[in-house]
Amino acid sequence: MRQQVALGDVNGHVEEMYAGHLIVKSYNGEADSIERFEKYNADLYESGWKSQFLSGLMMPLMQFVGNLGYVVVCVVGAALAMDGQIEFGVIVAFMMYIRLFTQPLSQFAQAFQNLQRCAAAAERVFGFLEEPEMADESGKPALLGAEGRPVRGDVEFSHVQFGYEPDKPIIHDFSASVAAGQKVAIVGPTGAGKTTMVNLLMRFYEISGGSISIDGVDTKSVPRWNVHDQFSMVLQDTWVFRGTVRENIAYAKPGVTDEEIEAACRAVGLDHFVRSLPQGYDTVLDDKSSLSAGQKQLLTIARAMVQDAPILILDEATSSVDTRTEELIQKAMDALTVGRTSFVIAHRLSTIRDADMILVMNHGDVIERGTHDELLAEGGFYADLYNSQFSLAD
Numbered sequence: 469m470r471q472q473v474a475l476g477d478v479n480g481h482v483e484e485m486y487a488g489h490l491i492v493k494s495y496n497g498e499a500d501s502i503e504r505f506e507k508y509n510a511d512l513y514e515s516g517w518k519s520q521f522l523s524g525l526m527m528p529l530m531q532f533v534g535n536l537g538y539v540v541v542c543v544v545g546a547a548l549a550m551d552g553q554i555e556f557g558v559i560v561a562f563m564m565y566i567r568l569f570t571q572p573l574s575q576f577a578q579a580f581q582n583l584q585r586c587a588a589a590a591e592r593v594f595g596f597l598e599e600p601e602m603a604d605e606s607g608k609p610a611l612l613g614a615e616g617r618p619v620r621g622d623v624e625f626s627h628v629q630f631g632y633e634p635d636k637p638i639i640h641d642f643s644a645s646v647a648a649g650q651k652v653a654i655v656g657p658t659g660a661g662k663t664t665m666v667n668l669l670m671r672f673y674e675i676s677g678g679s680i681s682i683d684g685v686d687t688k689s690v691p692r693w694n695v696h697d698q699f700s701m702v703l704q705d706t707w708v709f710r711g712t713v714r715e716n717i718a719y720a721k722p723g724v725t726d727e728e729i730e731a732a733c734r735a736v737g738l739d740h741f742v743r744s745l746p747q748g749y750d751t752v753l754d755d756k757s758s759l760s761a762g763q764k765q766l767l768t769i770a771r772a773m774v775q776d777a778p779i780l781i782l783d784e785a786t787s788s789v790d791t792r793t794e795e796l797i798q799k800a801m802d803a804l805t806v807g808r809t810s811f812v813i814a815h816r817l818s819t820i821r822d823a824d825m826i827l828v829m830n831h832g833d834v835i836e837r838g839t840h841d842e843l844l845a846e847g848g849f850y851a852d853l854y855n856s857q858f859s860l861a862d
């Protein structure tokens with residue numbers, strides 16, 4: 469068991485250091501990292517040789533016990549035979565017995581040793597299997613978008629309560645009603661719970677109170693995949709997988725034509741760059757891909773455009789692109805979001821000025837709501853936030 473734990477530590481450490489390689493280098497953390505590796509590795513070495521030694525000992529030990537029996541039978545048998553108490557044949561018979569007896573025993577010992585090794589490894593598997601299951605949803609009907617009726621995109625949050633840990637509520641009482649086609653902006657300081665609201669809307673987590681409904685259908689009453697189907701999403705952290713540009717953009721959507729992909733790239737201003745790549749749209753991207761952070765964002769936005777779902781979520785989708793490109797995307801987005809409900813989370817408030825509704829969040833609650841002009845006139849938290857961003861420019 470200790471060997472398994474030590475192996476996990478070593479692998480975990482190596483993976484972590486490899487992923488954060490640049491940071492380790494730039495903070496000169498190598499010495500510290502090597503020291504920790506040495507420690508984990510020494511643990512692994514120690515527990516490794518002990519477990520190997522013990523399990524290696526098992527077979528010879530069993531053989532030794534078997535052979536010892538042999539010797540005892542021979543010596544005692546010889547003495548008894550000389551006394552005339554038993555005949556020679558009895559000794560031979562007992563030698564056979566000993567062999568028959570110890571053979572299955574040593575086999576058993578070997579099997580036991582394998583079993584133990586398995587048990588140590590299986591502990592982790594069982595730990596994983598023991599995690600609570602998600603509730604079975606196979607019986608729920610897929611009501612959203614059923615019978616060819618497209619989802620309009622009315623979204624209703626009603627007294628939503630939630631905390632990642634049951635005793636630490638983050639969203640206390642969130643209510644909002646969004647009409648189909650509206651652009652809703654969620655703003656607020658870091659850690660206010662904006663991403664959390666999006667996670668709840670997508671049903672990545674189950675809310676602990678209240679309800680969220682789409683077109684009047686409680687999202688709890690339909691299967692999760694049915695909810696996910698209604699959303700295109702651009703997340704705060706971009707994700708590009710190993711595959712061509714084309715595959716990355718058409719991700720998980722069947723039957724996307726090349727024209728659609730290229731149109732989406734043109735809309736976000738990525739087309740020119742992609743064409744300049746050696747293989748154009750067939751260039752393979754990987755985890756250390758040849759894209760900058762902003763270009764990755766553009767790619768994920770193009771992906772969301774191609775998905776073409778009724779509700780759009782943009783969580784800090786343009787935080788890594790320059791302001792001019794952002795404006796470009798903004799225009800493309802506006803065209804895209806016509807007739808589509810969209811939730812936009814943005815720290816740069818200039819991008820959400822034209823939203824139909826702005827929800828200002830702080831500490832998990834909506835503290836102000838309204839349009840840009842209303843909120844500015846109110847002179848509250850939003851106005852402060854806005855002015856602090858633009859006081860320099862004015």
Ligand SMILES: Nc1ncnc2c1ncn2[C@@H]1O[C@H](COP(=O)(O)OP(=O)(O)OP(=O)(O)O)[C@@H](O)[C@H]1O
Pocket residue numbers: 632633638656657658659660661662663664665704
């Ligand atoms: N997976 C998680 N488990 C536990 N707590 C979490 C988790 N994700 C976020 N939190 C906590 O929930 C709170 C809200 O986080 P959230 O990600 O919603 O903030 P945010 O408004 O999106 O902030 P930002 O502007 O930095 O993206 C934070 O205080 C954070 O510590």
Ligand SMILES: [Mg+2]
Pocket residue numbers: 662663664704783
């Ligand atoms: Mg966030």
